[in-house]
Amino acid sequence: MEVSELDKYGICDGISEIIVTCGIENPNAAPIGLIRKDNRIFIRLYKGSTTYENVKLEKIFAANVTCDPLLFVKSTFSNLEDENFKYHPLNSQNIPLLKNSVSSVIFRCEEIKHTEQAMTAEIIPIYAVANYHRPKAINRGLTAVIEAAIHATRYELTGIDKFLDLIDQCLETTYKCGGQREKDAAEILLNEIGEIKKLVSGGKDTE
């Protein structure tokens, strides 16, 4: 299929925040930004993640479009429960997809480049499905909690306090503008940050 067809599945130009599912033997989910530019699509995966290991080995994965803040936050810090996956048969393999996605696209990796910290691949769409989905108005609380999760991963990597301030600002917007599902996602995120703080401070519980 052509890259231009991806407009129909919600993966448009710019960076699309999607949830990658991968791992033929042990399915795994993680939020990733796919980069689409000049009708080419790229993914960058950092070393140390399960997604990196799976995609490096199998060179195939699915990008799942969803607006569910709980799925984004949960998959940022741990794997999703089995009940969130379904499988699409392809060349005698079962590719894991997100069950309740708005759409899912299976990509094959080409032109893989490795750097010290990451791998970058140009990716080629080979199968796509759009599922029934309701419209949803823009909710500032939704993007804010996803932004907060991104800041949390940066805090986890660096231990720099300014990310905690940014998380606070984002979650203020989530508690003001979000619906219940956004607030539930914020609660999970706050718990995770509590755990990360303990790790950052050298495994000592400072409370």
Next chain:
Amino acid sequence: MEVSELDKYGICDGISEIIVTCGIENPNAAPIGLIRKDNRIFIRLYKGSTTYENVKLEKIFAANVTCDPLLFVKSTFSNLEDENFKYHPLNSQNIPLLKNSVSSVIFRCEEIKHTEQAMTAEIIPIYAVANYHRPKAINRGLTAVIEAAIHATRYELTGIDKFLDLIDQCLETTYKCGGQREKDAAEILLNEIGEIKKLVSGGKDTE
């Protein structure tokens, strides 16, 4: 219709960023946050806006769900062109709707309260339509340019420089993560901010 039915039209709990269309004689569009809480919906409109005057007079308007950043930014600073409106007949009146909305809901105002700066109304849905729409992955550049437009209106009201810094931060995300339509919206926003700056500095062009 019941408020709970609005889930199907994308107006869920929390604050939905939609574009209000109103004005039977002279249709007008403006971005507004609708507040849905405990299955009641409210709107707050600030004095001095065309939307405020129309809704105060006619007590009816449409909320249009869209993810188009150009419509959000254009309607923040001026009215949309005629070609963006269509009309729904209701009790021998033609209610303006946004032509390319994902969904549109017509509301009637009840329980109107006036304060020194604004009016607040509980609003009752009386007609709703969902149109064909494509899925769209979350794009941080999209929400960032809408956030920037919100900061720009606050800068226009207050002249406080910190809003300019916040706009810069948002637009950095838009240029990094947005697609062409988000970047076009950012360009329009930057032009508008240029004009606002001249007004804030007392009508003097400081360049």
